[in-house]
Amino acid sequence: MLVSTCLTLALGQRLPADTINAMVEWLIINEAAVQLRPEAGDMMNGLDAAVKHGRKVIDNPPERIYLGNCGCGAELRADRGVGHVQCQGCGSTWMTQDVVDHRNMVARSHLMTLPEIVTMAVVPKSTLYRWATRLEQRGQRDGMDVYRYGDVLDLKEQTKRKASA
Numbered sequence: 001m002l003v004s005t006c007l008t009l010a011l012g013q014r015l016p017a018d019t020i021n022a023m024v025e026w027l028i029i030n031e032a033a034v035q036l037r038p039e040a041g042d043m044m045n046g047l048d049a050a051v052k053h054g055r056k057v058i059d060n061p062p063e064r065i066y067l068g069n070c071g072c073g074a075e076l077r078a079d080r081g082v083g084h085v086q087c088q089g090c091g092s093t094w095m096t097q098d099v100v101d102h103r104n105m106v107a108r109s110h111l112m113t114l115p116e117i118v119t120m121a122v123v124p125k126s127t128l129y130r131w132a133t134r135l136e137q138r139g140q141r142d143g144m145d146v147y148r149y150g151d152v153l154d155l156k157e158q159t160k161r162k163a164s165a
């Protein structure tokens, strides 16, 4: 049982609505009363666990970005924001931006699903899904809509130009 439910019952109040805002409001209003209750420690443990769970959801490890293939054929992947990458196949070192620029040039005409485009890491996932209505659907593969990768790059460039104008 949620500790807030125990406390609400102990304090003789109605349960807050099942929304973050309502629960936070309930906590603020009842802060002094909660501190005096024997269940306060359990409630703090429950809140601590909820915060830790929330952090796990939002504090993901750095995303590995697919950069393309090395000349030796091995896939090159790097953590977001890392300036260079070393090939696990042959040991060559590549500048990440050079590899990304080459990959983007080669992949412009490729048709990809949104999850595939997400792995290219040219725009945040939330932005890409918001943009999906502005991208021309070019067909379907395995029941999923596909888009031309170059359209995403062009839309990103247009958006960047509008933002700086």
Ligand SMILES: [Zn+2]
Residues within 6 Å of the ligand: 070, 071, 072, 073, 074, 087, 088, 089, 090, 091, 092
């Ligand atoms: Zn290599």
